[in-house]
Amino acid sequence: MTEELDFNNLIPELHYYIHRKPTPGWKIEPCITAFIDITYVMHGKAEYTINDQTYIVNKGDLICIPQNSYREAVTIPDDLIECYATNFLLRNKTGQNVSLPLPVISHIGTNPQLIALYNDMHSEWLQHNFGYMLKVRGFLCLILHLILDQLLNKTNNAQDDPRIKNSIRYMSAHYWENLTTEKMARRFHLHPAYYGNLFQKSTGMTFKQYLISIRLNYAENLLKSGEYSVGEVALQCGFSDIFYFSKLFKAKKGIPPSACFHEVKKL
Incomplete structure (x- = not known):
């Protein structure tokens, strides 16, 4: 149901x-x-x-x-x-x-x-x-x-740990930066391995997977505006390689970013 x-x-x-x-x-x-x-x-x-x-x-x-x-x-x-x-x-x-x-x-x-x-x-x-x-x-x-x-929502347990909740808030505000498990672990004075396990246990995804998901969601939002090229969107969302970005976007969203961009242009 x-x-x-x-x-x-x-x-x-x-x-x-x-x-x-x-x-x-x-x-x-x-x-x-x-x-x-x-x-x-x-x-x-x-x-x-x-x-x-x-x-x-x-x-x-x-x-x-x-x-x-x-x-x-x-x-x-x-x-x-x-x-x-x-x-x-x-x-x-x-x-x-x-x-x-x-x-x-x-x-x-x-x-x-x-x-x-x-x-x-x-x-x-x-x-x-x-x-x-x-x-x-x-x-x-x-x-x-x-x-x-x-x-x-059985996969959402991030609220249980304030460190993960604050991590997600920080990631949402700095998604384009070169964020890593090591850098985020230092923010909370934790060992990187412990922080990585804690993050995955709380969210059901690795830190990298969660960051990519945030970046791709924002990329989709930018593409739907029709105001940016695919290359501009990739850079704004923290992807320096447009081909890697396109591959990830298609795998996650089911269509290449260019199709999303052109569809908006038709409207």
Whole structure:
């Protein structure tokens, strides 16, 4: 299912948001949801019944209730739930409703980055400043990306180590330079062999492979602008040999860079 869904073209439409802090008598009345409900549990417990199955949710759980599902819930009186809840529709670029390939309950633990995004969205939601819904939708997109990245992108573990995260940030800003494992290892006071193993374990690619991928992605972007020749693009992206660049580009993108350039020129 994850292979069929184009995550780059998901368009969420937010209908309702709440930072929920229930009283002991709180409950969600039985209903059929006309939306996707994603709820992140910050503290406490609650009992949810979703499509005739009952779940006890706890701190660190993510609840994903599909559109058109039966839903009801009650809090646990001696351990009141606190959570962030968003109700939204999700469409693809052609306007068709799509669902998220997530289990009803996922335990993602305490995620400071996710909490910070919810806090920012909460602040904007309450202030109702000029264009606040546009900003809130932006936060919702970031929240969905973070959730999907954590639960579905099994090759992306770079966030686990700040040294690798900072390495990738540096590579993205200095991709055209003569970057090597040895130079980057010195930045973090690590042995090159240890740094290289750490990088590959975190990203699933060697340092060189990751750097080439960044360079080729930027090269594709430049070619699509139609403003540069293939040779100019190669040099700007850190390739001194245009033939080597063309070989790598074709292997990665499936077409030679000249074809990409000429296609843009036709437009």
